[in-house]
Every structure is written in C-alpha cells, then in structure tokens.
Amino acid sequence: MYTSIVTEMEKKMTSYVVVLIVLCCCVTPARSDGSDHKYKAGDQVTMYANKVGPFHNPSEMYRFFDLPFCAPAHVTDKKEALGEVLNGDRLVSAPYKLDFMYDKDSEIACKKKLSKEEVSQFRSAVAKDYYFQMYYDDLPIWGFLGRVDKEGKTDPSEYKYYLFKHLHFEIFYNNDRVVEINARTDPNALVDITEDKEVDADFVYSVKWKE
Structure with missing residues (x-):
C-alpha cells in the first residue's frame, strides 16, 4: 500500500559515497537517543520542519517553507541548541499534529489550489530529487517530495512529474x-504537476502508534 521513504532513499544513495552518513541514518528507523521526554496519552508532541534540498547535493539546502508546502495557521520557531544553529538547522512547526498515542486516518493537512508558479516550483524540486527533513521528538525524518515517471520514455519532454x-x-x-x-508515502496518492497550470490538491497524513 505504501512506498517506504527509507527504501526509496536507500536505492538512490547506494552510488553516492558522499552521502553515506545519510544512508546510515536512513536504512535503519530513527530511534530515540535516550532523551528525557515523557508523555501521557493525548499530549502534543510538536513536529518540526527543517530543510529541503537536492538529494545529490546535500550542501545546497533551503528553508522548508521556501517551497509552498502546507503551513500551520501559526508558524513558530523552535528554540535551537548551539549545535543545531551551527548545523544550519532552522526548525519551524510543521503542519502535522501527531499527539502521543493518538492514531489518525487520512487527516487533512491542508487543501490548496497550487498556482502555475507553485506547480513550477514543485516540479523543479521533484526533477532535482529534492527531499525534506523534519524532526519529531528530536528524531530525524527524511522523505522525497515526489517522483518522475520516465518509464518507456526516451525524450525528457515526455516525462511526467508527480x-x-x-x-x-x-x-x-x-x-x-x-x-x-x-x-512512508502512498504511491497512489499523487498530484500531477507536469504542466504549468493551476492544480487542486488535498494534502493528507495518517498516524499509527505501535508499542
């Protein structure tokens, strides 16, 4: 049903020694480093969005909301530790609400009418294999923004972008x-951004807690 972000990233990483350290983080699930954070059922645990950038050039990174993602009603900045600042992190609240031990099924993050300019922005990012980085309870999460369908096509002008x-x-x-x-991403839940035209998109997320 779902395509594992970890698996997709692993496939793209195998031939790039320069990002081996990222590979090591992605081929195994993000696990707690022994933080002292403790929660009760229903407690809010804020997810923070960090950066986006081309997978093959990790030094070229941008702020998450430099792209027209869904944004929460009130974007707040995380008070960062010195190490995060030195690492270039700029953590801001993400549009996903993942309360402790609360499952969700197809929760709407936002409904957007993407303008032609926004579609072009996303298409360019997908073409360059952009990925995002977020944090949940200090655990890193990576994922690609979309995919390019090149199957059976030799002319790049015939590629489809999702x-x-x-x-x-x-x-x-x-x-x-x-x-x-x-x-993980649902491979059947896609927005076609191949053409420069306005597109309606409902961005959703689901949450499953396991002990």
Missing part, C-alpha cells in the same frame, strides 16, 4: 516515550 500528497507516519513508543518513527 507530487506526493499522503504521508503515513508509523510511531513506536515504550510506556511514556517515543522510541522510533518511520514515514
């Missing part, structure tokens, strides 16, 4: 702690 519109989060917990998070 934006993923459904993210599925699978979160593992141990008593009152978050210990692991995975993110």
Whole structure:
C-alpha cells in the first residue's frame, strides 16, 4: 500500500559515497537517543520542519517553507541548541499534529489550489530529487517530495512529474516515550504537476502508534 521513504532513499544513495552518513541514518528507523521526554496519552508532541534540498547535493539546502508546502495557521520557531544553529538547522512547526498515542486516518493537512508558479516550483524540486527533513521528538525524518515517471520514455519532454500528497507516519513508543518513527508515502496518492497550470490538491497524513 505504501512506498517506504527509507527504501526509496536507500536505492538512490547506494552510488553516492558522499552521502553515506545519510544512508546510515536512513536504512535503519530513527530511534530515540535516550532523551528525557515523557508523555501521557493525548499530549502534543510538536513536529518540526527543517530543510529541503537536492538529494545529490546535500550542501545546497533551503528553508522548508521556501517551497509552498502546507503551513500551520501559526508558524513558530523552535528554540535551537548551539549545535543545531551551527548545523544550519532552522526548525519551524510543521503542519502535522501527531499527539502521543493518538492514531489518525487520512487527516487533512491542508487543501490548496497550487498556482502555475507553485506547480513550477514543485516540479523543479521533484526533477532535482529534492527531499525534506523534519524532526519529531528530536528524531530525524527524511522523505522525497515526489517522483518522475520516465518509464518507456526516451525524450525528457515526455516525462511526467508527480507530487506526493499522503504521508503515513508509523510511531513506536515504550510506556511514556517515543522510541522510533518511520514515514512512508502512498504511491497512489499523487498530484500531477507536469504542466504549468493551476492544480487542486488535498494534502493528507495518517498516524499509527505501535508499542
């Protein structure tokens, strides 16, 4: 049903030694480093969006909302540690609400009418294999924005470009702690961004908690 973001990233990473350190992080689920964060059922655990950029050039990174993603009503900045600042992180609240131990099924993040300019922005990003980075309870999450359909096509002008519109989060917990998070995309939930025209898109997400 879902295409694993981890699997997709692993395929693209195998021939790029320069990003081996990212590969090591992605081929295994993001696990807790022993933080002291403790929660009760229903507690809000903020997800933070960080950066986006081309997969094959990790040094070229941009702020998450430099692209026209869904944004929460009130975007807040995370108070960052010195290490995060030195790393170039700029963490802001993401449009996903993942309350502790609360499952969700096809929750709407936002409904958007993408303008021609926004469609062009996303298409350019997908063509360059842009990926995003987010954090949940200090655990990193990576994922691609979309995919390019080149199957049976030799002329690049015939390629089809798609934006993923459904993210599925699978979160593992141990008593009152978050210990692991995975993110996957639904391969059948796509927005066609091939042409320069306005596009209606409903961006959704789902959440499943496991002990």
